[in-house]
Amino acid sequence: MRMLRHDVRDIPTAFGLAFDLQRVTQAGAALSWTLLVTMGVFTLLAWRIDGSWLSVGGVFGAWQLVVDQPWTPTKALVAVFVLGGWWTGFAYLCAPVQRSAAMDIARDERDRNPNIPFLSRQAAFVPAIAMIPPALCFLLLLLWSLLTYIPGATGGVLVGITLPLALVLVVFGASFMVVAIAAAPMMGPAATIEGRDYLEALSRAMSYVMQRPGRYFAYWAAKIGVVAASLLVGGLVLGVAWGMVCGAMWMVGQGDLAMAAMREATIQGTGRFEGNEAALTIGMVFWATVFLLVSWLMVVGLSSDVLIYLLMRYRVDGVTFDKITVAEEELKKFKTATETAEEAEEARKRFDDQQEKQQAGQKLEKPESEAQPTGAEPG
Numbered sequence: 001m002r003m004l005r006h007d008v009r010d011i012p013t014a015f016g017l018a019f020d021l022q023r024v025t026q027a028g029a030a031l032s033w034t035l036l037v038t039m040g041v042f043t044l045l046a047w048r049i050d051g052s053w054l055s056v057g058g059v060f061g062a063w064q065l066v067v068d069q070p071w072t073p074t075k076a077l078v079a080v081f082v083l084g085g086w087w088t089g090f091a092y093l094c095a096p097v098q099r100s101a102a103m104d105i106a107r108d109e110r111d112r113n114p115n116i117p118f119l120s121r122q123a124a125f126v127p128a129i130a131m132i133p134p135a136l137c138f139l140l141l142l143l144w145s146l147l148t149y150i151p152g153a154t155g156g157v158l159v160g161i162t163l164p165l166a167l168v169l170v171v172f173g174a175s176f177m178v179v180a181i182a183a184a185p186m187m188g189p190a191a192t193i194e195g196r197d198y199l200e201a202l203s204r205a206m207s208y209v210m211q212r213p214g215r216y217f218a219y220w221a222a223k224i225g226v227v228a229a230s231l232l233v234g235g236l237v238l239g240v241a242w243g244m245v246c247g248a249m250w251m252v253g254q255g256d257l258a259m260a261a262m263r264e265a266t267i268q269g270t271g272r273f274e275g276n277e278a279a280l281t282i283g284m285v286f287w288a289t290v291f292l293l294v295s296w297l298m299v300v301g302l303s304s305d306v307l308i309y310l311l312m313r314y315r316v317d318g319v320t321f322d323k324i325t326v327a328e329e330e331l332k333k334f335k336t337a338t339e340t341a342e343e344a345e346e347a348r349k350r351f352d353d354q355q356e357k358q359q360a361g362q363k364l365e366k367p368e369s370e371a372q373p374t375g376a377e378p379g
Contacts, residue, residue, distance in 0.1 A: 031298060
């Protein structure tokens with residue numbers, strides 16, 4: 001059982017929580033979704049300029065297409081929808097990591113299934129729901145903007161009279177958006193820990209930020225420090241490990257192969273397999289280890305978000321870490337491995353008892369049938 005102090009000194013616990021294969025694998029799925037969306041966007045943009053998204057020129061040209069061209073309303077809407085779609089999938093896949101970390105912190109439970117769909121849906125869609133009030137305010141502001149098309153003094157007077165009312169809506173929408181963006185990292189933990197409804201996950205996260213903003217950002221500074229230290233340690237370990245690999249290849253006279261593998265791991269690589277099999281394979285394994293490192297760092301960050309939420313809940317509501325208040329009736333359909341094994345054992349015992357009863361009944365019927373006369377009746 002971990003010794004938790006219920007203060008900022010608990011945030012480094014996220015470093016230890018990241019050493020869990022199931023959490024790292026789930027974070028890798030979220031990272032794969034991010035790479036898939038990024039590759040899809042760059043593929044479409046590279047196709048527009050007749051380039052290849054696998055080449056440096058194609059990727060650079062696609063990026064220049066985004067940066068150099070002026071922003072239009074259509075371009076802004078497409079960007080919003082792409083970012084919204086990416087975030088929904090990313091948050092959905094990250095929710096089991098936070099649920100698993102919360103159960104580990106609160107109860108030292110690791111065998112319970114952390115992938116609970118209705119909690120993942122809450123974690124994915126609560127930030128999108130938080131953007132609804134600002135979006136409505138923006139739509140009303142668009143309607144006000146149409147008044148600027150009225151020519152002459154009439155248009156100027158109407159714009160001047162209605163602008164203060166529009167500013168009230170804009171200030172409300174902007175304030176709501178700023179608080180929602182600041183509280184977004186706590187919405188996922190609120191959904192996976194509380195699990196009642198979307199509104200509670202939204203209101204808890206935002207109310208904690210508004211009630212204790214200084215403490216919240218102090219916790220965030222501690223989180224950044226933990227993630228930076230984890231990045232330093234992980235990068236150092238990875239660098240030393242690959243240095244040992246290259247040193248071993250150099251010691252056996254394969255220094256040129258090591259240099260070729262290093263080139264294949266950078267943008268200077270050819271990407272061709274023929275005649276370059278070993279170097280290309282080593283380069284691919286290198287990027288696989290980088291992928292693993294990033295997934296591990298994601299678990300550190302997500303676990304830190306869980307700890308920040310638990311600390312804020314403790315400071316505001318006085319609820320200790322061991323209170324995971326997801327309604328148990330909602331979790332009855334999600335059995336642990338132990339519960340599943342117990343149910344299987346009980347079912348086996350019931351089946352064996354039923355078989356024994358059937359065999360006992362057959363034995364009782366057999367002597368009765370043997371006692372009956374089998375000869376012909378006398379005439």
